[in-house]
Amino acid sequence: MNFADPTLSAQAQGHAAGTACPNCGAGDTRLFYRVEGVPTNSCLLFETREEALGCKRGEISLHFCGGCGFIFNAGFDPDQTEYSDRYEETQGFSPTFSRFHRNLAVELVERHGLRGREVMEIGCGKGEFLVLLSQLGENRGVGVDPSAIPERLEGVPGAERVRLIPEYFEPGHCREEPDFLCCKMTLEHIPDTADFIATIRAGLTEANGTVVFFQVPETYRILQQCAFEDIYHEHCSYFTETSLRRLFEGCGFKVTRTAVEYDDQYLTIEALPSAARSRREDDPSVSEIAELVRTFPERVAAHRDHWRALVRDASAAGRRVVLWGSGSKAVSFLTSLGLAGEVDCVTDINPNRHHHFMPGTGHRIVPPDDLAAIEPGLIVVMNRIYKEEIADHVRNLGLTCDIACL
Ligand SMILES: [Zn+2]
Incomplete structure (x- = not known):
């Protein structure tokens, strides 16, 4: 789940002014939700209470883009985030999550005929998903993630075909075009979403037809249900189907499938490299999100009061x-x-x-x-x-x- 490119910090600073949307470039963005003094690394493990109390802090300053419906944390400071081996994000100990994870891998292997293929995962965490893809279809996998711990996979069946690179993703990590490129629960950690997707697209050709699969938290539910617990500093980018589709289409992909899964918590998209770069104008679903954003501050305040009182x-x-x-x-x-x-x-x-x-x-x-x-x-x-x-x-x-x- 971990990926943020520290070299993007200069651009990220530009967001603080609430100017251009990093997803579509429109200037029509506005602040609608703010929390100060929040930990900047909510998955880090601390050895002592003092250390935990003294953790780095930052702010959440959610902006909404009226152009594409994208929501971003303009208070995100990539210099304050840490994705290291102290970062413990795995959900693999939960049978519910493991079942979902396995079913997703089975589905992807079936739908895209992933057998004996080259797969790549950006933000692969500890590599569990790549190992699943390797086990299910004898696929060869390369995973990139600064919090990867290759030793944890030693002796795991299927892991012999998986190579983990404990670094931030760079285009050079794709020595050849993969048949399947996945990126799960990572894009929400990246401030400059259009730059990032454009970088990935630059390494792919239409002829090779790499299937690209992304999974992110679904934000329509967060807005509708006031799920304030799903808003945290290092999640700087918040997508609904509208803004995610717009991002991929704007960066030269043809979207082949989108879905909402895992109790409406996850949004997925599948796309193929395409010569066309379309821009959708005046999508009516943007105004629907705008309305949820408009009423969010009052609704979320009531919801927070309820839980605090309980x-x-x-x-x-x-x-x-x-x-x-x-x-x-x-x-x-x-x-x-x-x-x-x-x-x-x-x-x-x-x-x-x-x-x-x-x-x-x-x-x-x-x-x-x-x-x-x-x-x-x-x-x-x-x-x-x-x-x-x-x-x-x-x-x-x-x-x-x-x-x-x-
Ligand atoms: Zn936008």
Whole structure:
């Protein structure tokens, strides 16, 4: 999920003025949501509470483009972001996520006949998806990600055909044109979206017909449901189907498929290199997004008040409050709501995160088994797609507390 090009910082600074849209170049952008003092690296793991409290901070300053419907964080500062081996983003410990991930790989292998082919993944994280593609179709894979840890794949079946490059993506990493190029949960970390997609397009020819697959968080749901926990500093680019399609078409791709998946949380696009560079003008879906943006500040304030009150009331009544899920959503939940002592701790099923501390608020991350002794009165689930999985886990621990899902 990790990719941001530090060389783009000069252009990123230009966004602070709220001028041109990095997605379509239009000048019609305006600020509509702001949060200050948020951690700039919400996936980093900290060894001590002091270190976690003293983490780098920045701001969220969401702008909306009336030209293409794109939303971007003009407060994003790439110099404050870190994608290193301290960055722990994998969701692979969740059976729900693993099932989805595997089904996606199976679908892509079937739909695009990926057998014995060259595949490339930009922002491959720890390489799990490339290994799946290798296992399913004996494909050869190259993955690029500054937080990649090649040693973790040693001995994993299928990994012998996968090469991980722990660096930021550069066009030179594609020595030959891949048959399939994927980029999952990464484009939202890139401020200059049009420059980035144009760079990828420059390395591809129409004749080779590389299938390009991108997956990003779906922003229509965030706007509609006021999912403030899905807005965080390092997510500088927010797409709906309209702005994502516009980006690819504007950079010389023919869009062959778009879809919304994973409980409406993920938006995917598939495209082929094309000679045409179309620009859609006056897309009516832009005004629909504009209307959601217009009412967002008032709606999100009410939604945040609701959750703050729920946690504070439980705590005031002497019940221990625990968050389930210690990733970016939890960091955003805690810092956006200004919560501290009202929340006892955070739990997560990813053992790599246990006994570390949450950036910004310094809450400790405990293994789920520790909850038996903590005896929470309220568990707040950061992602409702894991509701059943977590409810089972809680039951098996012998706990009878309330569970609330964001
Ligand atoms: Zn735009």
